[in-house]
Amino acid sequence: MLDISYYEKTDEIIAQYTCEEKSLIPIIQGIQEEYRYLPPELLTYVAEKLGISEAKAYSVASFYENFSFEAKGKYVIKVCDGTACHVRKSIPILEGLYKELGLGKKKHTTDDQLFTVETVSCLGACGLAPAVMVNDEVHPKMTPEKMSELIKKLREEEE
Structure with a gap:
């Protein structure tokens, strides 16, 4: 379970974009840039905020090799x-x-x-x-x- 600060930071990232499906990739890029990986809990959170299915968000994030669901080193x-x-x-x-x-x-x-x-x-x-x-x-x-x-x-x- 992630600390509340992760969700607060994600809200800051989401606020930079419109809350629609086309913003998914730049939002998850911002999350990965912040944490060096894409925590699955945050992907679910972003899907909810954008009004898209969790499956859709996961299919996009897993399609691109750039996104990682595992924490990476500094x-x-x-x-x-x-x-x-x-x-x-x-x-x-x-x-x-x-x-x-x-x-x-x-x-x-x-x-x-x-x-x-x-x-x-x-x-x-x-x-x-x-x-x-x-x-x-x-x-x-x-x-x-x-x-x-x-x-x-x-x-x-x-x-």
């Missing part, structure tokens, strides 16, 4: 495994992250909610392969060693 690390990155050894970077952060194919977010690791098919940075994106910043020509240093730096920023 730092979302996207490891590209597209062709250019794969042939330039992106998998050892991913495996190094899994080992260092105690994650794997079934567990994507660290217990402290600091890091989430995902694989993506393409970051659109093929000339910089292998590329990794941390939140909105692309890190080119990554290696397992450089990735480990970046994790260390991000952890130090949190202290």
Whole structure:
């Protein structure tokens, strides 16, 4: 169960738009931007506020890969495994992250909610392969060693 502050913030986001179906996507984008994921309770709440069915809201939110129903870490690390990155050894970077952060194919977010690791098919940075994106910043020509240093730096920023 979510704290009342989540609903209050959602009301603020909803107030920026008209209360109609066409506002669903920008509203849920705003919620995800605020919380780094889309809490299912808030999706239900938004559906009620907009007068649409919960099923309709879920079908829209689940259609787009950008929306996540699971909480993500402060730092979302996207490891590209597209062709250019794969042939330039992106998998050892991913495996190094899994080992260092105690994650794997079934567990994507660290217990402290600091890091989430995902694989993506393409970051659109093929000339910089292998590329990794941390939140909105692309890190080119990554290696397992450089990735480990970046994790260390991000952890130090949190202290």
